[in-house]
Amino acid sequence: MPIDKSSPEVPNIPFNIPVCPVRGSVIYPTMVQHIDASRAISIAAIDAATAEDKVILIVSQRDKDVDEPTGEDLYDVGTACSVLRVRKNPDGTVQMLVTALARVRVARYTQTDYLRADVQVMPVKAGKSVELQALSRELSEKFESVIQGGKGLTPDAVQAIQAKEDPGELADFIAFHLDFRLEDKQAVLEEATLTGRLKKVLTLLDAEQEVMAVQQKIRAQVKEEIDRNQREYYLREQMKVIQKELHGGEDGETDETEELRAKIEALGLSGDVKKEIDRELNRLSRMHPDSAEASVIRTYLTWVTELPWNVRSDDQLDxxxxxxxxxxxxxxxxxxxxxxxxxxxxxxxxxxxxxxxxIDAADVNKGPILVFTGPPGVGKTSIAQSIAKALGRKYVRIALGGARDESDIRGHRRTYIGAMPGRLIQGLRTAGTKNPVVLLDEVDKLGSSHQGDPSSALLEVLDPAQNFNFTDHYLGVPFDLSEVMFIATANYPEQIPPALMDRMEVIDFSSYIEQEKLEIAKRYLLPRQLNQNGLKGNQIQITDAALERLISNYTREAGVRNLEREIGTVARKVARRLAGGDAKRVKVTDKELDRYLGQSRYTPETEAREDTVGLATGMFYTPVGGDILFIETSVSPGKGLLLTGQIGDVMKESARAALTYIKTNAERFHIDKDKIDNSEIHVHFPAGAIPKEGPSAGGAIATSLISALSGIPARHDVAMTGEITLTGRYLPIGGLKEKVLGARRAGIKHIIMPKSNEPDLRDIPLHLRSSMAFHPAENLDQVLDVSIVGGLAALERGAGTPASGGEGGEGGPVKRAPRRKRNVGDAPASA
Structure with a gap:
């Protein structure tokens, strides 16, 4: 590698070295600097330098806004540096510590993944010693003058510069630490002679002194202006006193203050509140209108005057x-x-x-705080709007999802910059009345942090015994919330803090059944989507059968949001056909849905085709509706009870309880106990990817086990739900309505349920109840009398053949029931 040795002080620098471009800065020889690199071109150059001679060229960009510079974007003179240390940060950036070796001139730039340069070290030309000494002394004195003039440098930097004895280093360090333009710093770097370098830095210091002199002049003018404003303030105060005397004691306030005073008088505030507001208004009248404190008070009083202290809307209580x-x-x-x-x-x-x-008029508005709970999309928010409409009140929605700061409810104190009232006071100002319907949406999703717990702040708001005196931190005076009608919504009531839940009355929104979804789609969703997509009723017809298939095969939800989206998709595709001239009127049938929405996303379960040994039908509930669940049992040589299908602990306990019950009654059911003890009893719950939990599959598990061990088939047209005990009692369950609707959709005609759940049948529409047979049961014998072919009598006389081997018994294989097409994203089933 060619080395330039024109000066004995020139270090050995390779002829070709990697280039690290920097933006907005210049580094000079003898300096030790940290270089932070985040661009790929710079990181690659650092890696190359580390792998070679640990020498890298630091050169400035002409335009700092260029992210991927080429050789044309860089100066021709830079600084060759030795890499001392490289550290790679977790975020992908690199920090490099270098010591600057010498000025180098670039002969040619080349570029691959990064830049490299052919360089030649610039020899140092000292010049005349007397001139150099004079320039060095002048530079030191000029620098002292600049520092004494107020130029802000750290003491360490000043001390480091003053300690430099070498004239070249002195000039370099001054140029580096003072905030000169990049072009000026680069000019100092490119200067080859010491005397020329000193002269350039002296010129820059002279210019800096001139700028500082102008700055001092501006400061003096600003101070003079402030003093003048202060003098004008005192004169204005004297004029107020004079005007007050001339007008017989009337206060000569500004128009703004008088306007605020008139608005406050019109509010009809109570004594203590009026006293506090008047105090703030009097403070404002004594302040300079341009002061910062006056602006804060003016904003505060504006908020006060815009709140509905005594404005109400008349209730339409019909x-x-x-x-x-x-x-x-x-x-x-x-x-x-x-x-x-x-x-x-x-x-x-x-x-x-x-x-x-x-009674007292204040008692009219007292009552429980309603909280609407239920899955998304069932109408919680919209029914609150209807309540406001029915009452003739204003409607305010406050979204509390994700709120983690107490000030969201109570507001910020006025001592903070940018302080403002809480969401409640903001909502009341928007409503313009003090008795609106306020919806606290998603109250179960409130969070808490170091800034406070907003749910605790709501305790006072929702307590009728306290909220007449609610004090927002920003207002600092009480505001009466007792006339506000609060309604809250939540998806998961168990996540609401108990103290807050104690102040509210829960109204549960259950999921819609398919018939309800069909009516909602016809009455509300379809007309709205036709209007939004520019269609008229005579241009498109969607049949009831198409809507029913859309509901069952393309959506799986408790509410109707996704249903409306799918209807909107069909409407848009029809609109495209109409706009393109393909048709003038479109009729969408159930068979044509695939054309608009693609293949069915969900396939509801259907009943088994025939009575099968070891196969019972249970029912399960999810937040998006009910369905049936097949339970399969196989008996084979081995030992123990094997449960598969991703089931929870409660369901496993139900299976163990059922097996214990069977062992206890084995003789009555003509089941060989030795066969039970010396067999592996495998109970499987199909759809193994879906979590299943709950005790209500106990009856179905017992039926499947008894069928497999006795060899008597279980009925395929019977579905059951209920919890069992070791003594065979049949206990009540929840979600009966959704489970029955799911079974009806699957074609089931007979439902076995706990007798304690008979009152829940009233929730099921009459036309569905009349088309199905319900069998209330108090114990497992009553369940088996319906679920087993031939009933309990067949078991007690041993009419079956004990099963062994696979799913079928010794009499031959038994056909497997059809299995449901499972879908990604199915909700966990609760049996």
Whole structure:
């Protein structure tokens, strides 16, 4: 490698070295610097230098905004540096410590994944010693003058510069530490002679002194202006006193203050609140209007004047009209509507008594805080809007999902910059009345952090005994919330803090059945989507059969949000056909849905084709609806009970309890105990990828086990739900309505359920109840009498052949029931 040795002080620098471009800075010889690299071109150059002679060229870009520079974007003079240390950070950046060796001139840049340069060391040309000494002394004195003039440098930097005895290093360090332009710093680097370098730095210091002189002049002018403003303030205060005397004691306030005072007087504030607001207004009147504190008080008073302290909307407490509006806006939800109408009826009667003077008017608005709980998309938020519409009140929605700061509810204190009231006060200002319907949406998703717990702040808001005196941190005075009608919504009520839940009455929204979804689609979703997609009713017809298939095969949800999206998809595709001239009127049938929406995403389970040994049909519940569940049992040589199909601990306990019950009653059912003890009993729950949990599959598990061990088939047209005990009692379960609807959809005609759940049958539509047979059971004998072919009598006389080997018994193989097409994203089943 050619080495330039024109000066004895020139270090050995390779002829060709990697290049690390830097932006906005210049490094000079003898300096030790950290270089932070984040660009791929720079990191690659550092890796190459580390792998070679640990020498790298640091050179500045002409334009710092260029992210991928080429040789044309770089200066021709840079600094050759020795790499002392390289550290790679977790975020992919690299930090390099280098010591600068010498100025080098680039003869040619070459580029691959990174830049390399052919360099030649620039020899140092000292010049005349007397001139050099004079320039060095002048530079030191000029630098001292600049520092004394107020130039901000750290003491360490000043001390390091003053300690430099070499004239070249002195000039370099001054140029590096002072904030000169990049072009000026580069010019110092490119200067080959010491005297020329000193002269350039002296010129830059002279310019810096001139700038500092102008800055001092500007400071003096600003101070003079401030003093003048202060003098004008005192003069204005004197004018106020003079005007007050001239007008017989009337306060000569500014127009703005007078306007605020008039607005505050019109609010009709109570004594303590009025006193506090007047105090702030008097402070404002004594302040300079341009001061920062005056701006804060002015904003505060503006908030006060815009709040509805005594503005109310008249309630339209007509239960019949409210019922009409609720039925018009929502289909189904009968229990929810009944509870809302009861709530409004109580208010109507209270208002009538208050008008007769029998009770205090403040008691009219007292009542429980309603919280609507249920899965997404079932109408919780929209029914709150309907309540506001029925009452004739303003509607305010406050989204609490993810709120983690107490100030979201109570506001910030005015001592903070940018302080503002909490969401409740903001909502009341938006509503313009003090008695709106306020929806606290997603109250179960409140969080807590070091900034406080917003759910605790809601305790005062939702307590009728306290919220008449609610104090927002920003307002600093109490505001009456007792006339606000609060309604909360939640998906998971168990996540609401107990203290907050204690202040609310739960109204549960169950998932819609398919018939309800069909009516909702026809009455609300389809007209809305046609309107949004520019279609008229005479341009498209979607048959009921198409909507039913869309509901069952393309959506799986408790509410109707996805159903509306799918209807919108069909409407858009039809709109495209109409706009393209392919058709003038389109009829969408169930067979044509594949054309618009593709293949069915969900396939509902169907009943087994025939009575099968060891195969029983259970029922399960999910938040998106119910369905049936096949339970298969196989008996083979071995020992123990084997359970498969991703089931939870409770369901495993149900299987063990069923087996214990069978052992206890083995003689009565003509089942060989030795066969049980010397066989591996494998119980499988198909759809192994879906988690299953719950005790209500106990009856189905027992039926499957008894069928497999006795050899008597289980009925394929019977589905069952219920928890069993070791003594054979049949205990109640939840979600009966959803389970029955799922079984009906699968073609099941007979339902076995606990007798304690008979009252739940009232929730099932009459036309569905009349088309199915329900068999209430109090014990497992009553279950087996329906679920086993031939009933309990067949078991007690031993009519079957004990099963062995695979799924079938010794009499031959038994056909496997059809298996459901499982879908990605199915909700966990609760049996």
């Amino acid at each position: 239960v019949n009209e409210a019922a009409r509006i609720l039925d018009e806006d929502h289909y189904g939800l009968e229990k929810v509507k009944d509870r809302v109408l009861e709530y409004l009826a109580v208010r109507q009667l209270r208002k009538a008594r208050a008008e007769r003077g029998e």
